[in-house]
Amino acid sequence: MTFNAATIHADIAALLPRLRRFARAITRNREDGDDLVQVAVERALNRSEQWEAGTRLDSWIFRIMKNAWIDEIRSRVRRDQLFAPEEAGEHVGDNFTEAHQQRMAIQKAIGLLSDDHRIVIGLVLVDGMPYKEAAEVLEIPMGTLTSRLARAREALQGLLSDQARTVA
């Protein structure tokens, strides 16, 4: 193993919690999320020669993961095996505190968004990535990023208001 390879392994390992969090948000499901992280990590290591030292490793892997997820969505549509959004936030456990309920409500609402909207929310709001890096991950111009993000937020806000009305 080369010096670079050893470094990239350690750096990727350190990114795992962040990758899992983003994957959880976009796949709506723990198992799918971890599968996606695994696919992305393996692809990244297989193509580690494509990563340019000095550029952001995290952006690069998030991009690989986003692309892997889009591939997965397409193949699922072909197989007609898309998850029902209702699966989102199913592992409730025995924690019924208000904060927990709110987290579940938000996860559920995010699960109802379109894939494009869920991915941009996943990058900017779940991961906290700056716009510029999120645009790089998505391979879109900044203007497209901000308008897509604004629409995604609007949709999410709408879903949360609907939920609140239903509960009330």
Place this chain on the structure above:
Amino acid sequence: MSFSDETLMAYADGELDDITRHEVELAMRLNPDIAAKVNRHKALRSNVFNAFGPVLDEEVPQRLQASARSGKVVHLDSVRPLRAQPPAPAPERKPRWSWPEWGALAATLVVGVLAGSLGLRGSGDASALALIDHDGPLRARGALADALTQQLASVPGDGPVRLGVSFLAKDGSYCRSFMTARTAGLACREGNEWKIPVMVDSADVSTGAYRQAGAQMPAAVLGAIDERITGTALDAHAEKAIQQQGWQRKE
């Protein structure tokens, strides 16, 4: 003062420049509706962030840790020549040209930007026009860097570099096209440096005399400009203003 919802969102996300941020803050104090909109964006941001926060505290499954540790790099290394990269490159080591965004233009890129052969006779350190950091992109140096930073296209100097158009790129940086006696290219400001995403040898269409800026800019450079530009090129007044603020964006 009114702001678009996108601007208020960008404020909540901490993405605005200082001036616009202060304007939004002033508007928030004067107009409760604006303050309420901003607070809604902020609340959504923090609620979404908190909704997934606990994932970070979960133990990472063994299978993921294992795949990050092993992957298939070792396997690849065994079938492919080792890409051992010494910490400091040997001087004669060939640069890695890898700008994915210019993939289509790669064929026209000049590989190797060389001191001396460029016919530069500028002041300062003109021995190198540009150089490649270890595994990094090409960056302007010497007379080229000086010209990019100081020279205005509207006021041609008698130095070795002629500036073409200056414009705001889609990624928010300022870019400038340039020509020397034998090369033409595009440079974009990044931090305190000029990164050069494209540079071509134009010696075959020029015999040392400078052409009018933009008149015969090689297609590769024009294509690079088209790919990046937002809006139109800066006019002389705007160019001067941006030059005075160090080629950094201030709205």
